[in-house]
Amino acid sequence: MSSRLSVTINLGAIADNWRQLQHRLGANRECGAVVKANAYGLGMAEVAGCLAAAGCRTFFVANVSEGAFLRSCLQSYSRVCIYVLQGVEAGSEQECLDFRLRPVLISEAMVRRWASFTKEHAGEPCAVKLNTGMNRLGVDVGSLPALLEAFPAFWGQQVGLLLSHLACADEPHHPLNAQQLASFEQALARVRKVNAQIKASLANSSGIFLGERYCFDVARPGAALYGLNPTPEAKNPMRSTVRLALPILQTRNVSGENYVGYGAEACVSGPRRLAVVAGGYADGIFRAAFPKMVGRLNGVRVPLVGRVSMDTLTFDITEVEGDVENGQIEILGDYISADAQGAAAGTIGYEVLTRLGDRLRRAYLSGAE
Numbered sequence: 001m002s003s004r005l006s007v008t009i010n011l012g013a014i015a016d017n018w019r020q021l022q023h024r025l026g027a028n029r030e031c032g033a034v035v036k037a038n039a040y041g042l043g044m045a046e047v048a049g050c051l052a053a054a055g056c057r058t059f060f061v062a063n064v065s066e067g068a069f070l071r072s073c074l075q076s077y078s079r080v081c082i083y084v085l086q087g088v089e090a091g092s093e094q095e096c097l098d099f100r101l102r103p104v105l106i107s108e109a110m111v112r113r114w115a116s117f118t119k120e121h122a123g124e125p126c127a128v129k130l131n132t133g134m135n136r137l138g139v140d141v142g143s144l145p146a147l148l149e150a151f152p153a154f155w156g157q158q159v160g161l162l163l164s165h166l167a168c169a170d171e172p173h174h175p176l177n178a179q180q181l182a183s184f185e186q187a188l189a190r191v192r193k194v195n196a197q198i199k200a201s202l203a204n205s206s207g208i209f210l211g212e213r214y215c216f217d218v219a220r221p222g223a224a225l226y227g228l229n230p231t232p233e234a235k236n237p238m239r240s241t242v243r244l245a246l247p248i249l250q251t252r253n254v255s256g257e258n259y260v261g262y263g264a265e266a267c268v269s270g271p272r273r274l275a276v277v278a279g280g281y282a283d284g285i286f287r288a289a290f291p292k293m294v295g296r297l298n299g300v301r302v303p304l305v306g307r308v309s310m311d312t313l314t315f316d317i318t319e320v321e322g323d324v325e326n327g328q329i330e331i332l333g334d335y336i337s338a339d340a341q342g343a344a345a346g347t348i349g350y351e352v353l354t355r356l357g358d359r360l361r362r363a364y365l366s367g368a369e
C-alpha cells in the first residue's frame with residue numbers, strides 16, 4: 001500500500017451524472033461540461049477524457065491556458081468544442097486560433113477587438129456573454145443594439161452561441177431567476193433577427209432544474225457532474241463521485257479532563273478514545289471546519305476534536321467498537337458529502353472540491369467498481 005494520501009475519484013459516476021443531465025435535457029438540447037479549475041480539483045485530463053468518451057462534445061474552461069491544455073487532452077476527439085468563459089485577452093488571439101478555442105466575449109471592448117481580429121483570421125465561431133443581472137462578466141444588454149448594428153456580419157457569421165449566467169439558480173424561488181430569464185429571452189430575440197441560427201445557453205447545474213424554459217440549447221453544468229447537489233432544497237439527485245478517507249496514524253485512550261490540539265481549544269472529559277489521522281489544512285481541509293466537522297469510521301459518525309493542524313486531524317472515536325488499527329476515517333464519500341463538509345466550515349461544496357490539495361494523489365475508478 002502506498003503511504004501517500006489519496007482521494008478516489010469515480011469517473012464512472014461522473015459520466016453517469018453527465019448522462020443523467022443529458023437525459024433530463026432531452027434529445028433536442030445539449031449537455032456540455034464545465035471543467036475549469038482542473039475539473040473542480042478532480043483532474044481535467046481524466047474527467048474530460050471520461051466525459052468525451054461518454055459522448056460530451058462541448059466543454060467550458062475559464063481561461064485560454066486551461067483551454068490549450070484541454071485541447072491537448074482531447075486530441076483524439078476532433079469535433080469537441082472548447083469555450084473559454086473569460087474570453088480572449090489582448091495578445092492571446094493567436095493561441096485561441098492555434099488550439100481551436102471559442103472565446104466567450106465578455107465585454108463590448110472584447111467584442112470589438114475579436115470582430116476586427118477575425119476579419120483577417122478565420123477561426124472557430126465565438127460566443128457572446130450577456131449581463132442579465134448578475135453584474136459579473138458580460139456585455140450589458142443595454143449596449144447590445146449598438147453592437148448588433150456596428151457588426152452585423154460578425155454577429156451573423158461568427159457568433160454561434162449567446163449565453164448568460166444565473167446568480168441564484170440554486171434558490172428556485174428567488175425573483176432574480178425570472179428577471180434574468182426575461183432579460184435573456186428579450187436579448188436572444190433581438191440577436192436572432194440578425195442570426196436566426198444562433199444557439200443559446202443560460203443554465204448551470206442548478207439552472208437545469210429550474211424548468212424547461214431555463215434550459216435553451218446548451219446547458220453548462222459543473223457542480224452536478226461532480227456530485228454536488230444542484231437542488232439544495234431537495235435530496236441530491238446526483239451520484240457522489242469523491243471519496244476521501246484518511247489513515248489513522250495513532251489512537252489514544254484518555255480519562256479525566258484532557259485538552260486536544262493547538263490552543264487547547266477542545267477539552268474532552270471522561271474516558272475517551274481519540275484517533276489522529278493524516279490530512280490537514282495543507283491538504284485543503286478547512287481550519288474553520290472545527291468544531292462542526294464529522295467523519296465516519298466503521299459506519300459510525302465521529303466528531304472532530306480540536307483544531308485542524310497542517311498535517312493531522314483528531315477525531316473522537318469513543319463510540320466506535322472493535323479494532324481500528326490500520327483503519328481510515330472517511331471525510332468525503334457516499335455518506336458525507338462535500339456540500340455537508342462545506343457547510344460545516346461555513347463555505348460550499350465547490351470550495352471543498354477545488355481546495356483538495358496537491359499532496360492528495362488522485363486515484364481513479366473507471367466505473368464498473
Ligand SMILES: *Cc1c(COP(=O)(O)O)cnc(C)c1O
Pocket residue numbers: 034036085165203204205206220221222223224
Ligand atoms: C462555473 C460556471 C458554470 C458552472 O456552474 P455550476 O454551478 O458548477 O454548474 C456555468 N457557467 C459559467 C459562466 C460558469 O462560470
